[in-house]
Amino acid sequence: MTLSHYLLTQAYNNGWSNHRLLKACLGLTQAEFEAPRTSFFPSIKATLNHIVTVDWFYIDALEREERGEAPHPDYLAFFDPEHPFATCEGLKAAQSTADLRLIDYCRRLSDDALGRVVTIRRGDMAQRETRARLLAHLFVHQVHHRGQVHAMLAGTPVAPPQLDEFFSEMDRQARADDLRELGWTEAMLWC
Incomplete structure (x- = not known):
């Protein structure tokens, strides 16, 4: 497996x-979704909103670099408002769209282009990262905050779902229903 294909499987895993x-x-319930909880962000709603807005921020930077465009002039625009979605339904739709953008981006990657530099404007500062490092950071960011939501779910009537049944062949059946719901196949993930 090439590194670019591995990053594509990470994007699929992320989605x-x-x-x-x-x-x-x-x-x-809406009350459970918004309830104050112990974590970095104080609720499931706040944490999920953070995940999607950070995705918008980084995916925009990756896509702009790919198109040869200048960095977004105002990175804070992705975080205003801080919680753009009041409901889980709205968040789910927005996250799905972001996930598909990331998958499409990763599908176009090649190993020889992973070292290209992506620039992100942060006020007067310019952050410069290779595509490979920025994608690695984005995937870790997602895992980090999904784990927080997972832990917060443990304090609700909703059981936290298993989130580690993606890569192993032995888990093929455990992910089959989800893949059908997403319109994906095992061949899309691994070929």
């Missing part, structure tokens, strides 16, 4: 994990 986690969160 699948978000699908599975948000599908579980749809079982919460």
Whole structure:
């Protein structure tokens, strides 16, 4: 497996994990979704909003670099408002769209282009990262905050879903229903 293909499988894993986690969160009442909880962000709603807005921020930077465009002039625009979605339904739709953008981006990657530099404007500062490093950071960011939501779900009537049944061959059946719901096949993930 090439590194670019591995990053594509990470993007698929990211989309699948978000699908599975948000599908579980749809079982919460609005009050449970918004309830104060112990974590970095003070609720499931706040944490899920953070995940999607950070995705918008980084995916925009990756796509702009790919098109040869200048960095977004105002990175804070992605975080205003801080919580753009009041409901889990709205979040799920927005996250799904972001996940598909990321998958499409990763599908176009080649190993020889992973070292290209992506520039992100942060006020007067310019952050410069290779595509490979920025994608690695984005995937870790997602895992980090999904884990927080997973832990917060443990304090609700909704059972936290299994989020580690993606890569192993032995878990093929455990992810089959989700893949059907997403319109994906095993061949799309691994070929």
